[in-house]
Amino acid sequence: MRALLIQMMGVVLVLVSSWSLAEEVPPAVLEIAPELQKIGLDPVLVAAVKAQNSKGRSLDAIKQADAKWRGTEGIDSFMQSLMDNEAAQALRKIEKSQSYYLELFLMDNQGANVAMTGKTSDYWQGDEAKWTESFKGGAGAVHVGEVEFDESAQAYLVQVSVPVMDAGVAIGAVTIGINLDELE
Helix, strand or coil, X not given: CHHHHHHHHHHHHHHHHCCCXXXXXXXXXXXXXXXXXXXXXXXXXXXXXHHHHCCCCCHHHHHHHHHHHHCCCCCCHHHHHHHHCHHHHHHHHHHHHCCCEEEEEEECCCCEEEEECCCCCXXXXXXXXXXXXXXXXXXXXXXXXXXXXXXXXXXXXXXEEEEEEECCEEEEEEEEEEEHXXXX
C-alpha cells in the first residue's frame, strides 16, 4: 500500500511539473491530490468497479445507454439505481467529509458510470479527458480539469479524476468535483 502511494505521488509530481493549466488551477487543488488519490483505493468503490467490469459490456451497448441517458429528462430508474447503490452511498459519505467536495462519480474500465452522487450530463465518460487521462490504459494517473463555472452549483469548480486501483492496476476512475469557493 505504501509503495503504491509513493508511486502515485510520483505521478502527481510529474503532472505538476508538466502542467499547462497550473496557472489557472489554484495550488490548493494540487495540495489535496494525495487525499483524493486515496479515494481510488476505497474497497467499496474498487469492488463496485470490479463487479461492473466483470459484466463485459460492449462499447456499443454502453454508447446506446449513453444516447438514452442524454435523451432522458429528469432521472429514470436506471439513473436512480446508480445514485442509490452501495458505491453511491460511499461516494455520498466521501462528499460529505469535506465542504469543498461536490458531485462525485465512479466509472468502470470503459468510462461508463458505476455510481454517482447526482445525475451526470452523460452516462459514458470514456471519450473525455477526465476518464482517458486518469485511467491511462490501466497505468492510472491524476487528471485535473479546467476551472469552470457550474451553473447548477453557482460556484467555480474543477474536476479532479483519480484512478481506481486494484493490485497496482487502474480498473476504473473516480471524478471529484472541487468547489473552489469552499476550498480557499
